[in-house]
Amino acid sequence: MIMSANLDIETNAEDQLTIGGIEATKLVQQYGTPLNVYDVARIRSQIRKFKKVFEEEQTEYEVSYASKAFSSIAIFQVMSQENMHIDVVSGGELYTALQAHFPASQISFHGNNKSREELSMALENHVGTIIVDNFHELELLQSLLEEQPTTVNIILRVAPGVSAHTHEYDQTGQIDSKFGFDIDSGQADQAFEIVNQNSNLNLIGIHGHIGSQIFESEGFDLEVERLMQLLVHWKKRYDFVSEVLNVGGGFGIQYVGTDNPPAPEELVRQIIQNVRQAAEQNHLPLPAIWIEPGRSLVGPAGYSLYTIGSRKDIPNYQPYVSVDGGMGDNIRPALYQADYSGVVANKVHAPVVENVRISGKYCESGDILIKNQPLPETKPGDIFAILATGAYGYSMASNYNRNPRPAVVFVENDRAQIVIKRETFQDLVNLDSEYFINIGGNYDKENDRTRNY
Ligand SMILES: Cc1ncc(COP(=O)(O)O)c(C=O)c1O
The missing domain is CATH 2.40.37.10 (Lyase, Ornithine Decarboxylase; Chain A, domain 1)
Structure with missing residues (x-):
């Protein structure tokens, strides 16, 4: 056909x-070609659609661009003009954002194996939030904070145990995942207790992300349910009231004519309504809702x-x-x-x-x-x-x-x-260098025997 x-x-x-x-x-x-072109107005328009939904629903929020989708100085400048938050997942992305003079306080630092150097860089530059993924990272952070005492906002990433209907490799929220603290086995509680004992770690909320290129709302419904259950549990057990509920990204886009995703902002509207309902039912204050769209912001553009x-x-x-x-x-x-x-x-x-x-x-x-x-x-x-x-x-x-x-x-x-x-x-x-060990260790460029091979 x-x-x-x-x-x-x-x-x-x-x-x-x-x-x-x-x-x-x-x-x-x-x-020339190959050439990648971005229609910037389209990126701005999608940002504004996300923000409008939050404004209409009268919710505290942040829209945090998941910059792994496309990071460069220019895109960070656009994000800054739009007063966005961004996520970075490596020292390199963080460096690029800082080179773009993106406000550090609006950066969240993600990643399942952040190095000591990367965490130190984040602390030195006063990154707004570190999204802590695992116990090793908590240890690194604690030890760094002993050396460079400061207070840092953190969010604990948990694995909500939800598999969104999407391609297998894109699934990140199921229980068998390399990302985040497992809830059912008590890891999330244990992480909370460690954080609670360190006054330099200011826990502002929890984070979940269930996958990418998601078209159905069911996965997000379940995710919100699981995350809100955890907050209810932490309120009862620790009297903790979360300022932030970060539900991640993953809103799908159209790649081919047969793709028929809902407008990404409408998935977000349902998320907001579900969070509000769960908060009301459980007598919790409504947390600020953070989302982390990557693909839906830059992909179609x-x-x-x-x-x-x-x-x-x-x-x-x-x-x-x-x-x-x-x-x-x-x-x-x-x-x-x-x-x-x-x-x-x-x-x-x-x-x-x-x-x-x-x-x-x-x-x-x-x-x-x-x-x-x-x-x-x-x-x-x-x-x-x-x-x-674009993503x-x-x-x-x-x-x-x-x-x-x-x-x-x-x-x-x-x-x-x-x-x-x-x-x-x-x-x-540019990063290559010539090899000379096999010619005696003294590199003589003029008489390089390897050149005649
Ligand atoms: C934690 C987290 N947040 C946000 C995103 C962005 O997802 P998407 O580009 O599908 O919106 C990803 C992507 O994998 C992610 O791992």
Whole structure:
């Protein structure tokens, strides 16, 4: 069956794909391919939709961008302009946010194996909240706080024991998970007691995250139930009143025409209403509700632009049409069997003549970006745009096969600007050094025998 992508795209009178008002092919002329482009207005619009729901529901809240979806100085600046919170999960993400002058007090530091150095960096820079994941981290924090006495806000991450209906690799909230303190076996209680004994650790709440690319509300309903049960238990047992309930992210987006997710903000509305109801029933004050969307903020705003090159036709098999990028700039199809859809940017509505596989240029048979793509007639040099690639694309990019990573461009108000330069071949060898142990330990560049091999 030949299906056309019915994702939300804009075209002009010449049937050209436009992004934020600019023709995709113009961006390609200026910046080359492969190219990642973000429509910044779309990111801002989704942020505002999330915030509006909280305002309408009259709840204390934070919308914290899960920056693993895409982190760069420019995106942190946008988040700062929108007065957002952000999550970081590594020293590198934290460093990038600080380089963007993102306010440290609005940063939460996540991760299941934060190093002593990373935690120390977070404390030195007065990060707003550390989301503590495990006992080892509690020990590290306690020992660091003895050396650099200060008070830090923490949230305890618990595993709510909920498996959201999503791809297996995306599940993080079930009991058998590397993330967070288990509730049923008493780990969460034990963590609470440790924290309670340390006056430098200011426990402001609990956190749960049940997975990613979630379309149904049931998983969130169960998560809220489990987290609120824990708060009721801690009120009874420890007289603890939580300021914050952080329910994580995971709100799904549309990648292909058959995906039909609810608006992410409507999943959030239901979460708020469930929390309020549980708080009222259990006579608890309503905690501030924090959410951590990543994909839903930047995913739909992102486009990957490629140039079509070779093709291979095999009798009785679906053709391969290859583009000049692939698993190095978007690992998700190979890693998660993730589906995407795309359009030929220079003739979006031209009649479809065939269904093909869009293959990448990497030396792996599994480097197929789209398994079943309807295409009009194409020729080498046409521009193929994959839609909704803004989350976990560039942020998971690699230099596999020593391919340079693409450039990233932000488009807003009919203007485009490079925010991450294209890597060069020189960049690829910048961290390399020549090897000389086997030639006697004295490296003589002029007479390097290895050069003649
Ligand atoms: C703890 C936590 N919060 C938020 C997110 C963001 O999820 P998503 O991008 O699906 O919204 C993730 C992603 O895995 C996560 O692990």
